Amino acid sequence: MFDSFIQLVREIYHTEEFIPLHEPRFVGNEKQYLLDVVDSTYVSSVGPYVDQFEAKIAEYCGVKRAVATVNGTAALHMALLLAGVKPGEQVITQAVSFVATANAITYCGAEPVFVDVECNRLGLSPLALGEFLAEFAEFRDGAVWNKLNGKRIAACLPMHTFGHPCDIEAILQICDLYQLPVIEDAAEALGSTWHGKHCGSFGLLGALSFNGNKIITTGGGGMILTNDEKLAQQAKHLTTTAKIAHPWQFIHDQLGFNYRLPNLNAALGLAQLEQLPAFLENKRALAQRYINWARQKHVEILVEPFGAHSNYWLNALLFKDKVECDLFLGASNHNGIMTRPLWELLCNLPMYKHCQTDGLQNSHAVVARLVNIPSSVVQ
Structure with missing residues (x-):
């Protein structure tokens, strides 16, 4: 699975160089x-x-x-x-x-x-x-x-x-x-x-x-x-x-x-x-390629909710547990493809640990499983 993802991303961005998570595109005025x-x-x-x-x-x-x-x-x-x-x-x-x-x-x-x-x-x-x-x-x-x-x-x-x-x-x-x-x-x-x-x-x-x-x-x-x-x-x-x-x-x-x-x-x-209209179209096409790959590999991927039209700013994969998540992060970054985990939950940061929460069951579950993958507009 890891090797096929690396191959997919390199095919998408047409490079063997480092691939960042999301870089700007300056191709207009x-x-x-x-x-x-x-x-x-x-x-x-x-x-x-x-x-x-x-x-x-x-x-x-x-x-x-x-x-x-x-x-x-x-x-x-x-x-x-x-x-x-x-x-x-x-x-x-x-x-x-x-x-x-x-x-x-x-x-x-x-x-x-x-x-x-x-x-x-x-x-x-x-x-x-x-x-x-x-x-x-x-x-x-x-x-x-x-x-x-x-x-x-x-x-x-x-x-x-x-x-x-x-x-x-x-x-x-x-x-x-x-x-x-x-x-x-x-x-x-x-x-x-x-x-x-x-x-x-x-x-x-x-x-x-x-x-x-x-x-x-x-x-x-x-x-x-x-x-x-x-x-x-x-x-x-x-x-x-x-x-x-x-x-x-x-x-x-x-x-x-x-x-x-x-x-x-x-x-x-x-x-x-x-x-922006061209960027949005480009990013939705990119998201669809990731969605197709994820379905083939039986990996959960975040998709737009019914009734929504998302810009797919950052695509996100959800693995079965933290172990698989960490293995994917290690393999991708080691091979020059930038991926990152979800932000640390804000309630866990030292300046916000005192703040009231409702238990955050879903939040704690997702933070251990989510990885953002390269989502720049494809040139």
Whole structure:
């Protein structure tokens, strides 16, 4: 099985050299737009490419406004602040995620509560969420409070893991019952849809990432998505150090953040966005080759849920146990093919070990079995 996988990947990428997990592809107008920015001298956080990139992302994702940020973590942090998360409060999220999800909560002075995921998509489980809230949530003074520790539950932050949409509509229904705002961590899910609607466009706010390993990249960058014009205006203001517009004076009316995306990065992102439809088609064809191989070898592979159209950002195999998983990781990496295990569960990291969980049965089961495999756009 290991040898056939190595042979398959080398056939797909047509090389005997090292094959990374996910590398960017620059085959469009990237150089032209970057040179245009350099010639204009508007390389920082003011410039036409920032405005164009925001407008094009908003149009593509089907939201009224998009506000660019310096990275995806900044987008999450700002979205949580705009949703009203305050120090000493709690935000429900999942332990199966990149550390930025929990870090953004902590930047607000709040703490994460980790609830289990669904096995077939690795997104927050509506069943687990409903059970947790039924056991621990109580309404008091117009808000939801945690009966275990007396802290206010301020929001819910589900993630669309590896580009596969979580059951966001079911999550929204549950959160509506408890009057909890939903912020979507769609960092990995640009181009993914659930019942025809783009990930990141369902909740009060959503966050995208354009890191170097994402489906399109700005080098480093993120985006806040929302249909609330007032929240979008606040996002723009706060991410620009809360500076009041003036021809020459520097007046800031509240604590702000230097979170704006430079024009240079936005130019790269705009050129990448032009290629996104082709990238998506390419990655779905790649995923199908992996799916066909996995079925032949009787290996479980993560596929898009019924009703979803996934971007297949990172393909994932699920082995029968940790032993087989480790053998596969060793064989593939030893042969110059980068594979990696699932992130360490966030509840196991030293700064989050104290956080409340619901037991995370599915999360603990999957972390020992999952391996991500090379998923770059095939040239």
